[in-house]
Amino acid sequence: KNQVEQSPQSLIILEGKNCTLQCNYTVSPFSNLRWYKQDTGRGPVSLTIMTFSENTKSNGRYTATLDADTKQSSLHITASQLSDSASYICVCHSGTYKYIFGTGTRLKVLA
Amino acid sequence: GAGVSQSPSNKVTEKGKDVELRCDPISGHTALYWYRQSLGQGLEFLIYFQGNSAPDKSGLPSDRFSAERTGGSVSTLTIQRTQQEDSAVYLCASSGADRAFSGNTIYFGEGSWLTVV
Numbered sequence: 001k002n003q004v005e006q007s008p009q010s011l012i013i014l015e016g017k018n019c020t021l022q023c024n025y026t027v028s029p030f031s032n033l034r035w036y037k038q039d040t041g042r043g044p045v046s047l048t049i050m051t052f053s054e055n056t057k058s059n060g061r062y063t064a065t066l067d068a069d070t071k072q073s074s075l076h077i078t079a080s081q082l083s084d085s086a087s088y089i090c091v092c093h094s095g096t097y098k099y100i101f102g103t104g105t106r107l108k109v110l111a
Numbered sequence: 112g113a114g115v116s117q118s119p120s121n122k123v124t125e126k127g128k129d130v131e132l133r134c135d136p137i138s139g140h141t142a143l144y145w146y147r148q149s150l151g152q153g154l155e156f157l158i159y160f161q162g163n164s165a166p167d168k169s170g171l172p173s174d175r176f177s178a179e180r181t182g183g184s185v186s187t188l189t190i191q192r193t194q195q196e197d198s199a200v201y202l203c204a205s206s207g208a209d210r211a212f213s214g215n216t217i218y219f220g221e222g223s224w225l226t227v228v
Binding site (some may be wrong): 034041042043044045046049089099101102103104 | 115144146152153154156159202204216217218219220221222224
């Protein structure tokens with residue numbers, strides 16, 4: 001069964017600190033993995049897309065990694081800001097038009 | 112438009128009433144998706160449209176739910192005889208092309224918040 005699991009479910013950190021969010025997937029066939037940021041009350045916004053041949057991709061303070069062998073991805077946020085408070089959703093594209101969504105990690109950054 | 116537009120942004124309706132939710136995808140995008148997101152939950156796939164092909168309706172939770180896409184652009188999601196469990200955010204998304212391994216980004220609208228009382 002195609003599944004995307006994210007951890008932790010929620011996370012609270014102090015402003016300026018780093019954090020890492022995890023995504024484990026069992027999706028076959030696997031095409032690519034995306035990380036989305038969803039602010040409260042808003043639609044998800046794409047942060048990064050990674051194909052199975054990519055190991056690391058950065059977008060500003062966000063760095064995503066992908067290990068296609070262990071089927072794990074992480075999203076590392078550096079020097080967190082209050083505006084990083086949001087849900088971060090891991091999404092796998094299975095090579096068809098179906099996207100399998102994780103339930104997200106809710107991040108809260110405190111001043 | 113510049114992004115995916117959804118309306119209404121908020122809708123409160125009485126149980127048993129019908130509602131229509133509208134989605135304007137990004138101009139030129141051939142793929143259109145509807146998702147539902149209940150409070151604190153992940154996104155649940157509802158329906159997918161691709162060009163003139165028959166839509167994939169496999170995610171629709173019951174026959175009270177239907178959707179259409181006219182002219183390959185605007186889409187309407189209709190919920191008949193609404194129930195309280197239908198309360199959720201209904202998100203529409205579109206993407207430019209739908210080929211395996213394309214890596215095309217899905218762009219989401221801001222959602223329509225439905226509350227059934």
